[in-house]
Amino acid sequence: xxxxxxxxxxxxxxxxxxxxxxxxxxxxxxxxxxxxxxxxxxxxxxxxxxxxxxxxxxxxxxxxxxxxxxxxxxxxxxxxxxxxxxxxxxxxxxxxxxxxxxxxxxxxxxxxxxxxxxxxxxxxxxxxxxxxxxxxxxxxxxxxxxxxxxxxxxxxxxxxxxxxxxxxxxxxxxxxxxxxxxxxxxxxxxxxxxxxxxxxxxxxxxxxxxxxxxxxxxxxxxxxxxxxxxxxxxxxxxxxxxxxxxxxxxxxxxxxxxxxxxxxxxxxxxxxxxxxxxxxxxxxxxxxxxxxxxxxxxxxxxxxxxxxxxxxxxxxxxxxxxxxxxxxxxxxxxxxxxxx
Amino acid sequence: xxxxxxxxxxxxxxxxxxxxxxxxxxxxxxxxxxxxxxxxxxxxxxxxxxxxxxxxxxxxxxxxxxxxxxxxxxxxxxxxxxxxxxxxxxxxxxxxxxxxxxxxxxxxxxxxxxxxxxxxxxxxxxxxxxxxxxxxxxxxxxxxxxxxxxxxxxxxxxxxxxxxxxxxxxxxxxxxxxxxxxxxxxxxxxxxxxxxxxxxxxxxxxxxxxxxxxxxxxxxxxxxxxxxxxxxxxxxxxxxxxxxxxxxxxxxxxxxxxxxxxxxxxxxxxxxxxxxxxxxxxxxxxxxxxxxxxxxxxxxxxxxxxxxxxxxxxxxxxxxxxxxxxxxxxxxxxxxxxxx
DNA sequence: TTGAAAGCGGTACCAT
DNA sequence: ATGGTACCGCTTTCAA
Numbered sequence: 001x002x003x004x005x006x007x008x009x010x011x012x013x014x015x016x017x018x019x020x021x022x023x024x025x026x027x028x029x030x031x032x033x034x035x036x037x038x039x040x041x042x043x044x045x046x047x048x049x050x051x052x053x054x055x056x057x058x059x060x061x062x063x064x065x066x067x068x069x070x071x072x073x074x075x076x077x078x079x080x081x082x083x084x085x086x087x088x089x090x091x092x093x094x095x096x097x098x099x100x101x102x103x104x105x106x107x108x109x110x111x112x113x114x115x116x117x118x119x120x121x122x123x124x125x126x127x128x129x130x131x132x133x134x135x136x137x138x139x140x141x142x143x144x145x146x147x148x149x150x151x152x153x154x155x156x157x158x159x160x161x162x163x164x165x166x167x168x169x170x171x172x173x174x175x176x177x178x179x180x181x182x183x184x185x186x187x188x189x190x191x192x193x194x195x196x197x198x199x200x201x202x203x204x205x206x207x208x209x210x211x212x213x214x215x216x217x218x219x220x221x222x223x224x225x226x227x228x229x230x231x232x233x234x235x236x237x238x239x240x241x242x243x244x245x246x247x248x249x250x251x252x253x254x255x256x257x258x259x260x261x262x263x264x265x266x267x268x269x270x271x272x273x274x275x276x277x278x279x280x281x282x283x284x285x286x287x288x289x290x291x292x293x294x295x296x297x298x299x300x301x302x303x304x305x306x307x308x309x310x311x312x313x314x315x316x317x318x319x320x321x322x323x324x325x326x327x328x329x330x331x332x333x334x335x336x337x338x339x340x
Numbered sequence: 341x342x343x344x345x346x347x348x349x350x351x352x353x354x355x356x357x358x359x360x361x362x363x364x365x366x367x368x369x370x371x372x373x374x375x376x377x378x379x380x381x382x383x384x385x386x387x388x389x390x391x392x393x394x395x396x397x398x399x400x401x402x403x404x405x406x407x408x409x410x411x412x413x414x415x416x417x418x419x420x421x422x423x424x425x426x427x428x429x430x431x432x433x434x435x436x437x438x439x440x441x442x443x444x445x446x447x448x449x450x451x452x453x454x455x456x457x458x459x460x461x462x463x464x465x466x467x468x469x470x471x472x473x474x475x476x477x478x479x480x481x482x483x484x485x486x487x488x489x490x491x492x493x494x495x496x497x498x499x500x501x502x503x504x505x506x507x508x509x510x511x512x513x514x515x516x517x518x519x520x521x522x523x524x525x526x527x528x529x530x531x532x533x534x535x536x537x538x539x540x541x542x543x544x545x546x547x548x549x550x551x552x553x554x555x556x557x558x559x560x561x562x563x564x565x566x567x568x569x570x571x572x573x574x575x576x577x578x579x580x581x582x583x584x585x586x587x588x589x590x591x592x593x594x595x596x597x598x599x600x601x602x603x604x605x606x607x608x609x610x611x612x613x614x615x616x617x618x619x620x621x622x623x624x625x626x627x628x629x630x631x632x633x634x635x636x637x638x639x640x641x642x643x644x645x646x647x648x649x650x651x652x653x654x655x656x657x658x659x660x661x662x663x664x665x666x667x668x669x670x671x672x673x674x675x676x677x678x679x680x
Numbered sequence: 681t682t683g684a685a686a687g688c689g690g691t692a693c694c695a696t
Numbered sequence: 697a698t699g700g701t702a703c704c705g706c707t708t709t710c711a712a
Binding site for chain 1: 681682683684685687688689690
């Protein structure tokens with residue numbers, strides 16, 4: 001009989017001790033060779049023997065054992081609940097990962113779907129990450145932050161609409177999005193302005209501040225703002241459009257381009273002309289907005305580069321004593337097109 | 341002076357030994373209490389003292405130490421390069437995470453942007469995951485699979501258009517998407533059929549098989565298929581539309597609904613009427629397709645539930661000896677609307 | 681140039 | 697009902 005067809009079923013996982021044995025050296029030497037330790041000189045023949053042994057056994061070092069011994073890791077943990085959608089976010093995310101890798105961090109997204117608050121923080125803390133970058137999918141509490149710091153995290157960074165005690169915060173000024181959108185509508189002479197508030201869960205953190213910003217925009221004017229709950233479904237939009245004329249709205253900020261497309265279609269089908277009767281503004285400046293007729297006015301959001309965030313992480317890790325900073329992450333401005 | 345305002349800056353991270361000391365018990369007892377070890381009975385007062393000590397110190401166990409001792413972990417590693425976009429994918433992903441959590445696995449996405457082949461497999465293997473579920477963002481090689489198995493991974497599962505040696509494969513039958521779309525067009529009487537091939541990188545694994553499927557659909561018919569390279573930009577679509585009449589195409593499978601919307605708009609702007617002159621079919625059945633005029637025909641793709649995949653992972657982990665299976669992950673069928 | 685051994689933070693067996 | 701202790705895999709002094 002030759003070897004079994006079953007793939008290495010029960011062969012134990014090789015350790016550095018196995019490599020040492022096969023190469024006829026000590027475990028210390030194996031470590032020196034495989035890590036290219038500069039402080040110690042190993043003869044070339046020995047190096048070769050060690051390398052070959054490692055190769056032959058298919059040896060891969062055990063990260064947990066290593067970082068246990070070292071007393072620290074270079075893991076940056078990103079809690080992830082829902083996969084964030086949208087090109088803006090996804091580009092930002094890719095950049096962040098890439099930049100952190102270049103700074104020699106290991107980026108790990110920890111699936112936190114169904115975890116809440118402190119329970120989540122505990123779960124993350126068990127991995128002893130050197131830094132946590134929370135993109136706001138899971139709500140972090142001040143207590144949670146304390147738990148993480150206590151477990152050795154040098155930096156906790158939140159990216160989102162809110163500020164949290166003890167963290168470096170990259171605030172996303174969502175209110176500004178609503179403010180510039182509605183200010184634009186007011187400037188165009190609109191007076192009764194609707195603001196779409198998506199009913200989908202998980203969007204409150206964005207829609208709330210945007211609505212608030214919209215309200216700020218009409219202060220000291222004779223314009224008014226009306227919240228418009230809407231689900232991302234045709235029926236919901238149709239209902240809303242059916243009551244449109246009686247509502248007397250002459251302008252609407254539709255939360256983003258996708259809700260805007262949904263609503264615009266429903267309005268047009270209901271015979272409400274855009275922009276004559278009602279002006280519409282979306283946000284995110286998606287390609288699809290340019291494909292609509294009339295072309296959709298939108299709020300363009302410029303997010304900070306992932307690279308910048310990566311550098312902030314790195315600085316925070318190197319100097320954990322530094323005072324937590326708060327920086328604004330977004331600039332937003334209206335891109336007027338035909339719908340307003 | 342009260343305590344420094346600096347947050348616990350240099351206080352060392354508490355260990356179970358610290359908890360033991362504070363509670364006046366041994367480390368063993370701490371472990372028993374905090375893990376609710378059934379095999380051993382600890383008095384209620386002791387339990388309380390231990391819990392209080394742990395609470396007071398903000399103790400969180402060290403996952404690496406634990407799994408080092410245990411000799412295994414319940415980590416399922418998902419390599420992630422680009423955040424996959426689209427609602428289909430993202431729903432599937434959420435379900436998978438959720439279901440794996442319920443089966444008591446820890447889901448970790450490992451940022452692999454910029455890693456290639458075996459190098460990537462090595463990096464993953466260092467974490468000693470019990471299973472790896474590769475969604476195809478990073479190309480896994482048979483050697484990579486061997487490295488992972490050798491490092492203790494009980495199961496390697498690939499989800500994607502391709503099959504790889506030694507893995508459980510959930511094949512996504514992308515060819516079928518192209519096949520049913522084009523068969524539908526042929527059935528509707530179209531004869532010169534374009535197939536959009538996105539030029540964006542990373543989509544080849546999908547667009548290739550879809551084009552191939554389209555070709556299969558015209559075998560034994562008098563219809564022909566023409567590949568149409570397209571970037572997801574207005575200019576690219578405009579160019580394509582400008583050459584439309586001379587190309588003599590009377591039908592097109594547009595890769596997905598978003599490319600379909602882009603192309604349809606460009607065609608309409610160029611005066612090509614849809615569906616009279618040219619029929620269009622997209623795929624993914626996005627809401628936006630229903631909002632277009634004419635309403636967009638599409639291929640609806642039913643992905644397997646994330647739960648099913650989670651169960652497959654679990655089975656594979658429990659019985660690593662089992663023969664790797666290959667299952668089809670998608671069903672797809674045409675949803676005819678007005679554009680074809 | 682290489683090896684022996686301590687120790688990182690837990691867990692679980694064996695005593696007491 | 698609890699405590700002592702060996703050990704998981706690796707790195708890093710210290711000695712030889």
